[in-house]
Amino acid sequence: MSIQNGAEGKTWLELQQRTCQKAGAAFVPPEAGMRVAVARDIREGVMPVNGLRHAVKQGGVGWFIWPGEGPLCQDTDYFVPVCIEHLDTWCPLALPFLGLPPGWRFLTDGPYVDMWFDQKIYDLPID
Template sequence: MSDSIEESQRRICTIFDAQYTPVGPGRIGIALQTLDQLPFRGVRVAPVGNMCGWWIHAGEWSDDPHFYQPMCQEHIEETCQWILPFLKLPIGWQFYTDGKGNIDAWKQDPVGSDEQ
């Protein structure tokens, strides 16, 4: 019997000692043109405008201003199911998954942080 999405999300938060943090309304920024590549990476920042704060891409990141496209959260399951377990990580967290069982998640240092 497989876990529900919520059970997977809670397990990821427990594994990485992160608070389970639901995502508010808004769209996810996703680089649709990269979804045929690996690995998947994401970062959750504070929501801005109609964006919920999640930015997802696969393969190599690009600074092209059109790299990310907005996607309604309800379409993520059909488009990119590998990222679902990570979507309840809190603001300030990043994740990595190769879609084959290798995963990592970490809290990124705040911009301008003096922590080493």
């Protein structure tokens, strides 16, 4: 993820801060080197894009990002760990949401955006 390649001439961190302000959420920026779990089929262009953030220990995977509206695939290899610096090649549509804190979710197809806090996600931190 290039820090300088955000939309509208903004950096990704600036866009993430703005996204958090719109949602009324605290800004919890992603750490350099953070891993996100991305669905293998995210590059196929299926919409909408879904994301949720768990609380994690240092070095753990907090964000899970997947496409579509149906039930989530249960295959153990459905998600692959991707370093946040490479997420722009997997799913650039998710980048503005990565500053949302643990417990938050998003759903977007580009023009449509929904963000909300999910207490169940917040209460289930993962290692």
